[in-house]
Amino acid sequence: MYAVYILASRRNGTLYIGVTNDLPRRITEHRDSAIPGFTREHGVKQLVHYEVFDDVTAAIAREKQLKRWRRRWKLELIESGNPDWHDLYEGLGP
Numbered sequence: 001m002y003a004v005y006i007l008a009s010r011r012n013g014t015l016y017i018g019v020t021n022d023l024p025r026r027i028t029e030h031r032d033s034a035i036p037g038f039t040r041e042h043g044v045k046q047l048v049h050y051e052v053f054d055d056v057t058a059a060i061a062r063e064k065q066l067k068r069w070r071r072r073w074k075l076e077l078i079e080s081g082n083p084d085w086h087d088l089y090e091g092l093g094p
Contacts, residue, residue, distance in 0.1 A: 002059035006049040011085040016044045019063040024092045047089045049078045
């Protein structure tokens, strides 16, 4: 399983888009500020959107597509599936 995900610092805050083969582990790393970089510097820790793929090539293509999107489109995507901007991390499970 591969996942493309969007993290936010808060509702309508700073966004980060990534791809991983282990979503729970990767989000935990972001939340724990375990890896230096953008998300640690900007406090981006809330999982607000993710999409699951069987194929790594499709996941990477989707990540690149989302990164090219206008900010407004990203916000609309988040709100279409998560209108209250809940942190989806708790529902991931092990």
